[in-house]
Structures are given as C-alpha cells and as structure tokens.
Amino acid sequence: MHEELIRYIRDRSVTPMSDDNIASIKAFFVPKKFRRKQYFSQADEISKNLAFIVKGAMRQYSIDAKGIEHVVRLSIENWWAGDRESLSNQAPSRYFIDCWEDTDALVISRADMSSLTESIPAFSEMTRVLDEKHAFALLNRVNASISLSAEERYADLEKSYPEFLQRFPQHIIASYLGVTKETLSRVRKQSSKR
Amino acid sequence: MHEELIRYIRDRSVTPMSDDNIASIKAFFVPKKFRRKQYFSQADEISKNLAFIVKGAMRQYSIDAKGIEHVVRLSIENWWAGDRESLSNQAPSRYFIDCWEDTDALVISRADMSSLTESIPAFSEMTRVLDEKHAFALLNRVNASISLSAEERYADLEKSYPEFLQRFPQHIIASYLGVTKETLSRVRKQSSKR
DNA sequence: CGAAAATTTGACATGACTCAACTGGAGTGG
DNA sequence: CCACTCCAGTTGAGTCATGTCAAATTTTCG
Numbered sequence: 001m002h003e004e005l006i007r008y009i010r011d012r013s014v015t016p017m018s019d020d021n022i023a024s025i026k027a028f029f030v031p032k033k034f035r036r037k038q039y040f041s042q043a044d045e046i047s048k049n050l051a052f053i054v055k056g057a058m059r060q061y062s063i064d065a066k067g068i069e070h071v072v073r074l075s076i077e078n079w080w081a082g083d084r085e086s087l088s089n090q091a092p093s094r095y096f097i098d099c100w101e102d103t104d105a106l107v108i109s110r111a112d113m114s115s116l117t118e119s120i121p122a123f124s125e126m127t128r129v130l131d132e133k134h135a136f137a138l139l140n141r142v143n144a145s146i147s148l149s150a151e152e153r154y155a156d157l158e159k160s161y162p163e164f165l166q167r168f169p170q171h172i173i174a175s176y177l178g179v180t181k182e183t184l185s186r187v188r189k190q191s192s193k194r
Numbered sequence: 195m196h197e198e199l200i201r202y203i204r205d206r207s208v209t210p211m212s213d214d215n216i217a218s219i220k221a222f223f224v225p226k227k228f229r230r231k232q233y234f235s236q237a238d239e240i241s242k243n244l245a246f247i248v249k250g251a252m253r254q255y256s257i258d259a260k261g262i263e264h265v266v267r268l269s270i271e272n273w274w275a276g277d278r279e280s281l282s283n284q285a286p287s288r289y290f291i292d293c294w295e296d297t298d299a300l301v302i303s304r305a306d307m308s309s310l311t312e313s314i315p316a317f318s319e320m321t322r323v324l325d326e327k328h329a330f331a332l333l334n335r336v337n338a339s340i341s342l343s344a345e346e347r348y349a350d351l352e353k354s355y356p357e358f359l360q361r362f363p364q365h366i367i368a369s370y371l372g373v374t375k376e377t378l379s380r381v382r383k384q385s386s387k388r
Numbered sequence: 389c390g391a392a393a394a395t396t397t398g399a400c401a402t403g404a405c406t407c408a409a410c411t412g413g414a415g416t417g418g
Numbered sequence: 419c420c421a422c423t424c425c426a427g428t429t430g431a432g433t434c435a436t437g438t439c440a441a442a443t444t445t446t447c448g
Contacts, residue, residue: 062337070341072333085330094337131325136279138332139266143256143288145339146372147264150436169394178340183436185396344404363426377404379428394445401438411428418421 001031005052005106008078012129013122021120028116029106034058040081040097040105047093049107050082056103057167060095061175069096071175074164080130081105087113100168150179151187195225199246199300202272206323207316215314222310223300228252234275234291234299241287243301244276250297251361254289255369263290265369268358274324275299281307294362344373345381 006022017025029052034040040058041047051058058081060073072095075081086093087110108116117124144153154177158165165173174184200216211219223246228234234252235241245252252275254267266289269275280287281304302310311318338347348371352359359367368378 062341064341068341070337072337072340084326085333088326088330094334128322128325131322131329132278132282135325135329135332136282138329138336139279140288142332142335142339143264143266145336146266146369147256147258147262171394175340180437181395182397182438186436189396365426374405375427376406376429380404383428389448391448392446394443396443397441399439401436403434403436405434406432408431409429411426413426414424416421416423418419 001054001104002026002029002106004054004078005029008052009122009126013125015121015125017120017122021122024119025116025123028112029108032105032107034099034103034105036099036102038099040099041083041086041093041095043094043096044092045086046090047083047086047110049109050080050084050087050113051105051107053077053079053081054104054106056105057100058097058103059100059168059172060097062094063096069175070178071172074161074168074172074176076163076167100172145178150177150183151191153177153179154184154187155191195248195298196220196223196300198248198272199223202246203316203320207319209315209319211314211316215316218313219310219317222306223302226299226301228293228297228299230293230296232293234293235277235280235287235289237288237290238286239280240284241277241280241304243303244274244278244281244307245299245301247271247273247275248298248300250299251294252291252297253294253362253366254291256288257290263369264372265366268355268362268366268370270357270361294366339372344371344377345385347371347373348378348381349385 002025006017006025009017009025031054032051034056040051041049043063053075055077057074057076059071059075060081060083061069061071063069081097083093083095083097085091086095117127144156148156154173157173157177164176168176170184170188171181174181177184179187196219200211200219203211203219225248226245228250234245235243237257247269249271251268251270253265253269254275254277255263255265257263267275275291277287277289277291279285280289311321338350342350351367351371358370362370364378364382365375368375371378373381
C-alpha cells in the first residue's frame with residue numbers, strides 16, 4: 001500500500017531516503033478506506049488531514065447560496081486530496097471533499113506532515129515541487145477561465161487531463177469547467193460534428 | 195532598497211539570517227528600474243528572472259487569438275512578478291509581464307534564486323510559504339470564477355484586494371475579473387445604486 | 389427487471405459581449 | 419493657457435453564449 005507513495009516521492013526528489021525515513025513515512029501515513037460518497041472533509045470544519053490517493057477518486061467542491069455544487073478539484077490515483085488552505089491556516093474550510101469512487105488512501109495529519117517535511121529532505125523537496133506544479137496548473141486554469149469559451153475550456157481539459165473524462169461523469173466535468181451540464185452536453189454535440 | 199526585501203523575508207520565516215546570508219541576498223538581488231509600459235518578460239520567451247517589487251505595479255497577461263489581453267495577475271509593492279512556470283520548467287512563457295507604473299524592482303536570476311533557496315533556510319522557508327499562499331489565492335480565484343457572477347466577483351475583489359482598485363484602471367480590473375470593461379462599468383453602476 | 393443516476397433535448401430567459409458613439413479628464417506642445 | 423490628442427470610462431442597441439426549467443431518453447447497477 002505504501003509502495004506507490006514511496007515511489008511517488010522518489011520520482012519527485014533527488015535526495016535519497018534512508019530506511020529510517022521510509023519507516024517514518026510508513027508510520028505516519030495511515031491506510032484508510034473510504035466508500036463512494038463518503039466525506040473526507042467538510043465545509044466550515046477545520047481540516048485535519050491530507051490524503052494520498054492510492055486507488056479511487058475524490059472531488060473538492062463548494063456549495064453556493066442556491067445549493068449548487070462547484071467542483072474546484074478532481075483527484076485520482078497518485079494525487080492528493082485535502083484542503084491545504086484550511087489545513088495550513090487552521091481556518092474553516094469553504095470546501096467539501098468526498099469520494100466519487102470507493103477509495104484507498106494514505107492519510108496523514110497536519111502535525112505529522114510537518115514533522116516529515118522537517119525531518120526528511122526528499123519529502124520536503126517533493127512537497128515543494130508539488131506546490132509549485134499545483135500553482136502552475138491553477139494559474140493556467142484561471143487563464144482558461146477568463147480567456148476561453150466553454151467549448152475551448154472543454155477541449156483544453158480533454159487535452160490536459162483526459163483521464164478525468166474517463167473517471168468522472170459529465171455533470172461533474174461541467175461543474176469543474178464552470179458550466180451547466182446542459183451546456184456541456186450541447187458543447188460536446190457541437191464539437192463532435194467537426 | 196534591499197531593506198524591504200530583508201524585512202519581507204524576516205516576516206515570513208522563523209530561522210534567523212546571518213550577516214553572510216543578508217550579504218548574499220543583497221548581492222544576488224539586483225536593483226533595476228523599469229518604466230511604465232516597459233516589458234519585464236514576454237510570451238514565447240523562456241523567462242530568466244524573478245522580480246521583487248519595491249515600488250510600482252506590474253501586470254501579467256496572456257493575449258488570445260483575437261488579440262485581447264487577459265490579465266492573470268497584478269503585482270504591486272512587496273509582491274513578486276515573473277512567470278514561475280516558465281522559469282522553473284525552462285519552457286516558453288504564455289504570458290507577457292509589463293509595468294503599469296514606473297517600477298523599482300529587485301531582480302534575481304533563476305540560478306541565483308535556487309542557490310539562495312539552497313543556502314539560506316529563511317529564504318527557502320519564505321518561498322515555501324509564498325508558494326502555498328499563492329496556491330490558496332489561485333484556488334479561491336478558480337472557485338470564484340466558476341461559482342460567482344461578474345458582480346459577485348467584483349465585490350469579492352473589492353473586499354480581498356482593495357488596493358488593486360486604487361492602482362489599476364477599470365479596464366484592467368475588468369480583464370482580471372474575466373469580463374469586458376463595458377460589463378464592469380455597468381456592474382458598478384448597478385451595485386452603486388444599492 | 390426496476391429504480392436511480394446521468395444525459396439529452398426543447399423552449400425560453402438573461403447575463404455578458406460587441407460595436408459604435410460619446411463624454412470627460414490628463415498630459416503635451418505650441 | 420489654450421488646443422489637441424490620448425486614454426479611460428460610459429451608454430445604447432443588438433446579438434450571442436450560456437443558464438433555467440421541464441420533460442424525455444438512455445445508462446448504470448443493485
């Protein structure tokens with residue numbers, strides 16, 4: 001169960017990890033199973049944990065005044081889930097995170113996360129790279145959202161993250177793109193004609 | 195000129211900096227003046243530098259197929275400017291960065307940036323916190339863009355970054371929000387009635 | 389097989405865009 | 419100090435992309 005995570009860290013760092021390091025990673029990341037629809041964390045709560053997804057899929061979303069869900073993030077195998085902002089600031093989250101599929105995850109607490117970051121250079125490197133990449137992806141998403149039409153954003157997603165289209169139903173993809181499911185349905189019909 | 199930067203780093207880290215550390219920061223960050231409208235970096239180029247703004251204002255934007263500018267980021271005093279993605283991946287940038295006001299900046303190269311990160315713990319801490327905060331802000335912006343109307347996004351900006359409204363003209367704020375200047379003008383007229 | 393979930397479709401409403409014209413500074417040079 | 423230009427902002431009319439609501443259809447899965 002932990003092998004994927006170890007490999008993930010190795011792939012994203014240059015400093016080697018000692019057996020000790022690996023042992024503490026294994027000790028701190030607790031395997032947990034979540035069922036489809038189960039919440040990982042909820043809005044207005046202060047998030048306590050971060051999860052590395054070994055198998056399964058989660059989504060992170062806000063709910064607006066009208067009760068409509070807006071998906072800000074989709075996570076599958078070898079991705080992370082958790083509201084980093086709430087975790088880091090110890091502030092109530094704006095987001096819900098739940099499982100879209102039955103999920104096997106490795107869960108770590110905020111405190112354990114920071115002690116790993118401090119004690120294992122490779123781990124710290126990995127989180128740094130991760131944060132950077134995450135910020136890049138978000139900036140590009142902001143750019144897409146202010147500069148592209150619904151159709152173009154869909155095409156962009158299709159190109160950048162084709163795996164999402166396999167794993168999540170259209171109405172979730174629509175929400176992630178910031179359009180209604182009806183609009184996405186029409187957009188796809190249109191573009192398939194070409 | 196470097197004092198602001200030193201203070202900025204101190205405020206965002208716990209590890210103290212030695213005189214040596216401070217000396218290398220001063221050596222690596224080169225003061226540079228930019229005139230209003232001057233480019234800091236351009237699309238399709240591989241970005242070489244990062245800037246800490248001591249005084250002035252810059253904007254980062256893409257230009258779409260129709261030639262329309264889409265502002266993804268605004269930076270003023272005590273903020274950073276530079277395309278981190280292009281810098282880090284050594285890939286051509288999608289963005290232009292230019293000065294909206296005459297600007298005094300401290301400029302550092304990619305290479306010097308990584309050597310400071312490696313050699314000065316406080317500096318490395320600061321960049322880590324910065325990246326985190328940046329990612330939080332971007333996620334919230336994504337959330338706003340998929341869940342709020344133009345009017346709500348404007349109200350949100352007014353609350354979160356009132357200084358932008360002072361420093362940049364409306365058409366730039368409009369672009370940052372992902373609407374046309376005409377729409378923003380109407381939105382403001384509407385909301386001022388209440 | 390049957391129920392629930394997902395998707396599609398149609399009719400209509402509306403928010404935001406486009407284009408063009410107009411207004412009102414701010415700065416510049418004669 | 420005026421005339422001029424440039425830039426920002428506003429306004430109006432028409433259009434278009436996307437949203438809303440309701441219903442029909444298809445798919446999924448226990």
